[in-house]
Amino acid sequence: MAYRWTNDLTHADVTPKAAFLNRRQLIAGTVGLGAIAAGLPAVAQDALEPNSLEDITSYNNYYEFGTGKSDPAQNAHKLEITPWSVKVDGLVDNPGDYSLEDLLAGLTVEERIYRFRCVEAWSMVVPWNGVELADILNKVGVQSAAKYVAFETVVQPENMIGVQRRVLNFPYVEGLRLDEAMHPLTIMATGIYGEPISKQNGAPMRLVVPWKYGFKSIKSIVRITLTDEEPPISWNVANPREYGFYSNVNPEVDHPRWSQATERKIGGGLFAKREPTLMLNGYADEVAGLYTEMPLNDYF
Amino acid sequence: MLRMKDRINSALRRVPAWTLYIVFAIWAAWEFWKALTGVGPYAVEPINVLEREYGEMALKLLVAGLLVTPVRQWFGVNLVKFRRAIGVTAFFLVLAHFLVFAILDVQSLERVWTEIVKRPYVTVGMLSFVGLIPLALTSNNWSVRKIGAATWRKLHKLTYPVAVFAAIHYLWLAKGFQIEPLVYTAIIVGLIGWRYWPKRAVPTPAKAPLSN
Numbered sequence: 001m002a003y004r005w006t007n008d009l010t011h012a013d014v015t016p017k018a019a020f021l022n023r024r025q026l027i028a029g030t031v032g033l034g035a036i037a038a039g040l041p042a043v044a045q046d047a048l049e050p051n052s053l054e055d056i057t058s059y060n061n062y063y064e065f066g067t068g069k070s071d072p073a074q075n076a077h078k079l080e081i082t083p084w085s086v087k088v089d090g091l092v093d094n095p096g097d098y099s100l101e102d103l104l105a106g107l108t109v110e111e112r113i114y115r116f117r118c119v120e121a122w123s124m125v126v127p128w129n130g131v132e133l134a135d136i137l138n139k140v141g142v143q144s145a146a147k148y149v150a151f152e153t154v155v156q157p158e159n160m161i162g163v164q165r166r167v168l169n170f171p172y173v174e175g176l177r178l179d180e181a182m183h184p185l186t187i188m189a190t191g192i193y194g195e196p197i198s199k200q201n202g203a204p205m206r207l208v209v210p211w212k213y214g215f216k217s218i219k220s221i222v223r224i225t226l227t228d229e230e231p232p233i234s235w236n237v238a239n240p241r242e243y244g245f246y247s248n249v250n251p252e253v254d255h256p257r258w259s260q261a262t263e264r265k266i267g268g269g270l271f272a273k274r275e276p277t278l279m280l281n282g283y284a285d286e287v288a289g290l291y292t293e294m295p296l297n298d299y300f
Numbered sequence: 301m302l303r304m305k306d307r308i309n310s311a312l313r314r315v316p317a318w319t320l321y322i323v324f325a326i327w328a329a330w331e332f333w334k335a336l337t338g339v340g341p342y343a344v345e346p347i348n349v350l351e352r353e354y355g356e357m358a359l360k361l362l363v364a365g366l367l368v369t370p371v372r373q374w375f376g377v378n379l380v381k382f383r384r385a386i387g388v389t390a391f392f393l394v395l396a397h398f399l400v401f402a403i404l405d406v407q408s409l410e411r412v413w414t415e416i417v418k419r420p421y422v423t424v425g426m427l428s429f430v431g432l433i434p435l436a437l438t439s440n441n442w443s444v445r446k447i448g449a450a451t452w453r454k455l456h457k458l459t460y461p462v463a464v465f466a467a468i469h470y471l472w473l474a475k476g477f478q479i480e481p482l483v484y485t486a487i488i489v490g491l492i493g494w495r496y497w498p499k500r501a502v503p504t505p506a507k508a509p510l511s512n
Contacts, residue, residue, distance in 0.1 A: 059344040167476040
């Protein structure tokens, strides 16, 4: 089931990590991206330029570790990730507590360079490493009655300052419709830039659903439940008027408190320009078919 | 205690009020410079950090302005001569906050207008900003003489709704249950409520109405 989707950018085109780490200096020196691109093989037409590892690991929303964007980078080191066990239950053939190693054993880890669009109207491009969620689900055996997949984030109150402050009702929970979960674009990420995923980014394993707002891509998963009912999702529980179950990226449906028509890519400095947000975050060709029965502007 | 209070007051007398303008002008420029060069918290997303930095400092100054009277009553420490500079500085920081929002964040006049009309939290923020304009314009001795001290004082009670709108603005833009905006709101509402709360400690003649 792996390799059902390939990056716009092939692996050979990816700028080495060291170059990305120096990217800011290069821009500051007005050399610009053209110079970097010139030294590399031809880049695909609409190639995505991944953010630096520094951007990706220092600007995060992970409310269990505080509400500030730099709080997770400061506080997430307390998260204990070894050993890591994932409970798989509900409408599955092989329920149980899986060690992370067992859950992922035999599955193919791929690199996926995805746009990542936060509901707060900022975005990044992240080179994830992960497995297709469909591979995990097929491994545990989804029963025919299952229609949804629910996910749950770990709660370690003594290690998580935001849990103590009850910013949300923890544990953080999320969910997908089964066809969304089985879609080739949907992955469980375990790495970024070829290295184990950092704790502030959701170590040791997180969901990535690139056509939905970032909060759908739940971090540090300890439970996967197959159900026949739409599961509750944390932000919808906290504020149903503002956050829907689907939360597909949609420039035409504004969040009640801010516009979703444009976004600002992180890492562009003090004068970074806003760019138009793409329908389904630029993945309409791949996933629009999932929603033909459903008016996207109503099911936000 | 008494000697401590007197020592503080005499020390304060030696500090000119304009010091505040200098200090906050340098502070604002320093933050802008850090945002421009991507230092520390500005490394990844400088625009929102700068926007928030200016806005939060303005809110702190509004609270400081509201504290001047109670601090004198409770502790006998006299900060009255700084109050004008505190208020005018708050206005300039709100202006800076608005300019970062309009020019660097939203980046188009049309979208700024849409945001003001469409987003309640921006609307109350703008109300707060607009309310500060007549206060900043009349924060000089000439204006006090021109409109008369009584009218001037009445006009400057606008500070109360300005501070309340600023608190609502902060409350409204937070996601989830966050402590800081609630703390600011409680302090601001408390400081305004204190002014209108009948003071039992002041013995009043039997038939005289309560006055503030």
